[in-house]
Amino acid sequence: MTDYTPDAALLAKAETLTEALPYLQRYAGQTFVIKYGGHAMGDPEAQRDFAEDVVLLKAVGINPVVVHGGGPQIGAMLKRLGVESTFVGGLRVTDAATAEVAEMVLAGKINKEIVGWIAALGGRAVGISGKDANLVIAEKVTRTEPDLNSGIERHVDLGFVGEPVAVDPAILRNLARDGFIPVVAPVALGTDGATYNINADTMAGAIAGALDARRFFLLTDVAGVLAKDGTLITDLDATAIAALKTDGTISGGMIPKVDTCIAAVEAGVEAAVILDGRVPHAMLLEIFTSQGAGTLVHA
Numbered sequence: 693m694t695d696y697t698p699d700a701a702l703l704a705k706a707e708t709l710t711e712a713l714p715y716l717q718r719y720a721g722q723t724f725v726i727k728y729g730g731h732a733m734g735d736p737e738a739q740r741d742f743a744e745d746v747v748l749l750k751a752v753g754i755n756p757v758v759v760h761g762g763g764p765q766i767g768a769m770l771k772r773l774g775v776e777s778t779f780v781g782g783l784r785v786t787d788a789a790t791a792e793v794a795e796m797v798l799a800g801k802i803n804k805e806i807v808g809w810i811a812a813l814g815g816r817a818v819g820i821s822g823k824d825a826n827l828v829i830a831e832k833v834t835r836t837e838p839d840l841n842s843g844i845e846r847h848v849d850l851g852f853v854g855e856p857v858a859v860d861p862a863i864l865r866n867l868a869r870d871g872f873i874p875v876v877a878p879v880a881l882g883t884d885g886a887t888y889n890i891n892a893d894t895m896a897g898a899i900a901g902a903l904d905a906r907r908f909f910l911l912t913d914v915a916g917v918l919a920k921d922g923t924l925i926t927d928l929d930a931t932a933i934a935a936l937k938t939d940g941t942i943s944g945g946m947i948p949k950v951d952t953c954i955a956a957v958e959a960g961v962e963a964a965v966i967l968d969g970r971v972p973h974a975m976l977l978e979i980f981t982s983q984g985a986g987t988l989v990h991a
């Protein structure tokens with residue numbers, strides 16, 4: 693006989709674990725694509741929390757694939773180097789010098805930092821970019837904008853800004869199968885052999901679609917998609933998103949996010965969720981509790 697009686701706090705911990713049980717059963721063996729935005733990468737504590745969530749997902753049998761951004765970090769490096777940078781429709785105009793800096797910062801600095809945080813917590817991450825094993829093939833993005841004076845749509849040359857036109861996810865499946873956590877930088881080769889800078893949301897959505905991911909998370913610096921009065925919109929589909937874009941509720945950096953969510957769910961991803969990556973363990977709470985967080989985009 694034992695006279696051991698766990699106290700209430702300890703019992704609450706057991707309850708937390710048992711509450712997670714149905715989710716653990718549901719998601720074992722499934723692929724989750726996580727887009728980690730440059731704005732969501734906060735202080736070392738926040739970075740540790742993020743890496744802890746990713747390592748935990750892997751430990752319970754989920755296959756996380758991390759696709760990261762780094763817009764603010766590219767901006768800071770360009771500033772240090774005295775290179776001007778401008779955006780058109782949320783995309784960085786990328787000349788040859790900017791493409792070189794973007795690849796250095798994304799595939800060099802940030803990619804290896806994330807690999808390091810995961811390694812520090814006992815995970816085995818492999819950092820690659822879209823170039824590796826032909827993961828992503830890009831094509832130059834074309835954009836038009838209304839002329840400020842005449843209002844006539846004119847072509848804008850964004851330089852080496854690409855969008856994925858083909859994704860071969862074999863390398864990601866192989867890495868996941870062998871126990872590794874892939875960490876992907878949004879840079880890829882074009883069909884012309886040039887290096888292209890790709891918006892990280894767009895890159896992540898294309899990868900989530902190609903992997904038929906069960907879940908696609910976009911971690912950013914807002915609670916999700918907000919209405920004009922600042923309240924969180926918890927549920928969206930393509931029709932609702934089109935209306936919010938037309939009336940200007942969704943603008944700037946939120947546009948590529950919702951567009952890529954729609955593309956991903958149309959490609960077979962079950963659900964995409966935009967949530968605040970600065971909230972400690974936001975992703976874990978979303979996955980393993982009945983409490984939804986952020987904005988869920990579904991087909």
Ligand SMILES: Nc1ncnc2c1ncn2[C@@H]1O[C@H](COP(=O)(O)OP(=O)(O)O)[C@@H](O)[C@H]1O
Pocket residue numbers: 729730731732761763893911912913914916917918919941942943944945946947
């Ligand atoms: N309706 C909206 N709801 C929430 N954020 C919006 C909305 N419209 C525009 N935004 C802007 O989009 C930003 C998120 O995009 P971005 O800065 O590109 O993030 P990240 O670096 O994480 O990719 C928000 O911080 C906000 O300024």
Ligand SMILES: CC(=O)N[C@@H](CCC(=O)OP(=O)(O)O)C(=O)O
Pocket residue numbers: 728729730731760761762763764766782783784794853854878889890891892893
């Ligand atoms: C073409 C383009 O705009 N590329 C982005 C790539 C990084 C990115 O998207 O990072 P976030 O997710 O942190 O914004 C850029 O140069 O900033």
